[in-house]
Amino acid sequence: MSKAHEEGGDLVSSERLASAFMSLGIAEPTDEAEIGPEPSTYKAALRSPQARQWKEAMRQEWQALVDNHTFDIVAKGNTVHMPTTDRTVEEPIGCKWVYKRKINPDGSTRYKARLVIKGYEQKEGIDYDETYALVSKMATFRLILALATQYGWDVDHMDVVTAFLNPQIDRDNIYMEMPLGIDWLVSDSSASNGNTSNRSASDGSGLILRKALYGLKQAPRLWYEDIDGYLQSIGFRQSAEDPNLYLQQGVLLVLYVDDLLIVHNGEEGHQIKQLLQKKYKMCDLGAAKRFLGIEIEKTKDGGFTICQRGYINTIIRRFRLMDAKPAKSPLDPQTDLANTVCEDKPANRKEYLSMVGSLMYAALGSRPDIAYSVTALSRYNIQPLEMHTMAAKRVLRYLKTTSDFRIHYRRLPLSSHNTKSPLSGTLTLTGRETSPPGSRLEDVCSGLGPMAAMGL
Amino acid sequence: MSGLVHWQAKSQSVVALSTLEAEYIAASHATRESLWLKQMLKKAVDGMGVMACNRAVPIGCDNQGAIKLIASGVVRQKSKHIDVKYHHVHDEQMRGLVKFHYVTSESNPADLLTKPLAAPCHEQLVQLIGLTPHHPHSDSHTEIST
Numbered sequence: 244m245s246k247a248h249e250e251g252g253d254l255v256s257s258e259r260l261a262s263a264f265m266s267l268g269i270a271e272p273t274d275e276a277e278i279g280p281e282p283s284t285y286k287a288a289l290r291s292p293q294a295r296q297w298k299e300a301m302r303q304e305w306q307a308l309v310d311n312h313t314f315d316i317v318a319k320g321n322t323v324h325m326p327t328t329d330r331t332v333e334e335p336i337g338c339k340w341v342y343k344r345k346i347n348p349d350g351s352t353r354y355k356a357r358l359v360i361k362g363y364e365q366k367e368g369i370d371y372d373e374t375y376a377l378v379s380k381m382a383t384f385r386l387i388l389a390l391a392t393q394y395g396w397d398v399d400h401m402d403v404v405t406a407f408l409n410p411q412i413d414r415d416n417i418y419m420e421m422p423l424g425i426d427w428l429v430s431d432s433s434a435s436n437g438n439t440s441n442r443s444a445s446d447g448s449g450l451i452l453r454k455a456l457y458g459l460k461q462a463p464r465l466w467y468e469d470i471d472g473y474l475q476s477i478g479f480r481q482s483a484e485d486p487n488l489y490l491q492q493g494v495l496l497v498l499y500v501d502d503l504l505i506v507h508n509g510e511e512g513h514q515i516k517q518l519l520q521k522k523y524k525m526c527d528l529g530a531a532k533r534f535l536g537i538e539i540e541k542t543k544d545g546g547f548t549i550c551q552r553g554y555i556n557t558i559i560r561r562f563r564l565m566d567a568k569p570a571k572s573p574l575d576p577q578t579d580l581a582n583t584v585c586e587d588k589p590a591n592r593k594e595y596l597s598m599v600g601s602l603m604y605a606a607l608g609s610r611p612d613i614a615y616s617v618t619a620l621s622r623y624n625i626q627p628l629e630m631h632t633m634a635a636k637r638v639l640r641y642l643k644t645t646s647d648f649r650i651h652y653r654r655l656p657l658s659s660h661n662t663k664s665p666l667s668g669t670l671t672l673t674g675r676e677t678s679p680p681g682s683r684l685e686d687v688c689s690g691l692g693p694m695a696a697m698g699l
Numbered sequence: 700m701s702g703l704v705h706w707q708a709k710s711q712s713v714v715a716l717s718t719l720e721a722e723y724i725a726a727s728h729a730t731r732e733s734l735w736l737k738q739m740l741k742k743a744v745d746g747m748g749v750m751a752c753n754r755a756v757p758i759g760c761d762n763q764g765a766i767k768l769i770a771s772g773v774v775r776q777k778s779k780h781i782d783v784k785y786h787h788v789h790d791e792q793m794r795g796l797v798k799f800h801y802v803t804s805e806s807n808p809a810d811l812l813t814k815p816l817a818a819p820c821h822e823q824l825v826q827l828i829g830l831t832p833h834h835p836h837s838d839s840h841t842e843i844s845t
Binding site: 382383385386387389390392393394396482483484485488490491492493494495508546571572573574575576578606610611612614615616617618619622645647648649650651652653654655 | 701702703707708736738740743818822824825830
C-alpha cells in the first residue's frame with residue numbers, strides 16, 4: 244500500500260482501501276498502475292518492463308507442452324496422410340500467447356504464460372463435433388457441504404494442473420501454426436534436453452496436435468470424458484441426480500471441470516487422492532477454502548459458512564462502484580422496470596449483460612436474496628434501458644453493502660430416536676414456495692421460488 | 700435448520716389463470732426439486748455409513764386452496780382445467796414423500812424469490828433464511844421449523 248501516497252497523497256482513499264483489504268483478509272490485487280497491465284500480445288510482453296519474466300514464463304509453458312507431448316512438429320509440404328480432409332499443415336489454426344500475473348500465497352508475483360489455440364478458427368464437423376461438457380450444480384456442492392458439516396467429514400479440495408492438456412485429441416489432423424517466439428523456444432528446449440527435433444522453426448513448419456490444448460473447442464469435453472472415465476475406473480459411481488457427483492464407499496467427489504471437492508472420512512480419502520495423483524498432476528489444496536469462487540470458512544461450532552465476499556469485491560471493482568452509495572435492498576419496489584411509457588435512453592447492452600451475468604453467479608452461489616432481482620433484470624437483456632442499468636447497479640451496491648452475508652451450515656443435534664450410532668441421523672428438507680398473482684402481463688407467468696433448507 | 704442448500708427464482712413457463720393454479724404449479728415444481736435433493740442426499744449418505752431418513756419433505760405454501768387441492772386431489776369447477784401432469788403432487792403427498800403445510804404470507808421466506816421488497820421486509824426475510832453478515836456464535840437466529 245505504498246503507492247497511494249505518491250499519487251498526490253490521497254490519504255482517505257488509501258486508508259479506505261487498506262481497511263477494505265484488511266477486512267477482506269485476502270491478498271491485495273496487483274496494482275496495475277505500478278507494474279503495468281498484463282500484456283495482451285507477444286509483442287507487448289517482450290516490450291514490457293517484465294519482458295524477462297514473461298519470456299521465462301513462455302519458456303516454461305513451452306517446455307511443459309513438449310514434455311507432455313502435446314504436439315509434434317511437421318514440415319510443410321509433408322502432409323503424409325489425410326488426403327480427404329480439408330485441414331492441412333498448409334492451413335493451420337492460429338495460436339496465441341496469453342499472459343497472466345498471479346499472486347502467490349506468500350505475496351510474491353508469479354508470471355504465467357499460456358499457449359492457446361484460436362478455437363474460433365476451428366470448423367465444426369472438420370475440427371470438432373461435440374463440445375458440451377457437464378459441470379456440477381451449485382446445489383449439489385452445497386448439499387454435500389451441509390452433509391459434511393452434519394457428520395464431521397473432511398472437505399478437501401484438489402485441482403488438476405493444466406487439466407486440458409491431459410486428454411488425447413479426438414482426431415489426427417488438427418494443425419496449428421508455430422507460436423511466436425518459436426525460434427528461441429525450440430533452440431532453448433532442445434539445448435536443454437538434447438532433443439533432436441531441432442528443426443529450424445522459421446522454415447515454415449507447423450504443429451500437429453496430439454493432445455488437447457487450451458482454447459480448443461472440444462478441450463473441455465475431451466477433458467471431462469478423460470476424467471470421468473478414470474473416476475469410474477477407480478471405483479466411483481456417477482450419481483444420476485447430478486452426473487458430476489461421484490460416489491464410492493467412504494468418499495464423495497464433486498467435479499467441476501478441473502476442481503475436485505473430495506469429502507471423506509479419513510482413510511479412503513487418502514487412497515483416492517493417491518490414485519488421482521497417479522494419473523494426473525494434481526495440486527492438493529487441503530481443506531477446501533475456496534471452491535468455484537465461493538469462500539468456505541470453518542466455524543467454531545464445527546460448521547461451515549459460505550460467502551462470496553472476494554467475488555463481490557471483484558465485480559464491484561470491475562464496474563467501478565467502489566465509492567457508490569450503499570443500498571439496503573436489491574430492488575426498489577417503487578421502480579417499475581417494465582415501464583416503457585417513459586422515454587429512456589437505451590443502455591450499453593454489453594455492459595448490462597456483463598452486470599447481469601456477474602450478479603447471476605452470486606445469486607447461484609450463495610446469495611438467494613438477489614435471485615429474484617437477477618431474474619427480473621434478465622427480462623430486459625434484449626433491449627436494456629438506462630433505468631435497467633441503474634437497477635442492476637443498485638443490486639451491485641446492495642451486494643457491496645452486504646458482501647459479508649453468508650450461509651451457515653451448522654451441525655444439528657441428532658434426534659433422540661437415532662442415537663445408536665454416532666453416524667446415524669436423519670435429514671429432511673424444508674421447501675417453501677409461493678407465487679403471487681400479478682396484474683401486469685409480465686407477472687401473469689408469476690414468479691416461483693422453492694427454497695430448501697436442511698433440517699433434522 | 701442447518702443451512703440453505705437450494706433456491707430458485709424463475710418465471711413460470713405457463714400462464715396461470717388463478718392464484719390457486721399458480722401456487723399449484725409452483726407446488727409441483729417445489730415437489731420435484733425436493734425429490735431430486737432427497738434422492739441425491741440418500742445416494743450420498745449411502746456409501747458413508749449413514750442412514751437417510753424417509754420422512755416426508757415438509758413444504759410450506761401460503762395458499763390454503765392449493766394445500767387443500769394437494770391433500771384431497773379432488774378437482775372442482777375452479778381447478779378442473781389444470782393440466783393433469785401437475786396432479787403428481789397429490790400422489791407424492793399420498794406416498795409420503797412430501798407434506799405441504801400452511802405458512803402465512805407474512806412469514807414466507809420464498810417471498811424473497813418472487814417480488815421486490817422494501818428494505819425492512821427484505822432484511823427480515825434475509826434473516827429468516829439464515830443469511831447472516833458474520834459467523835453467529837450461537838443459534839440465536841430465527842429457525843425455519845421443519
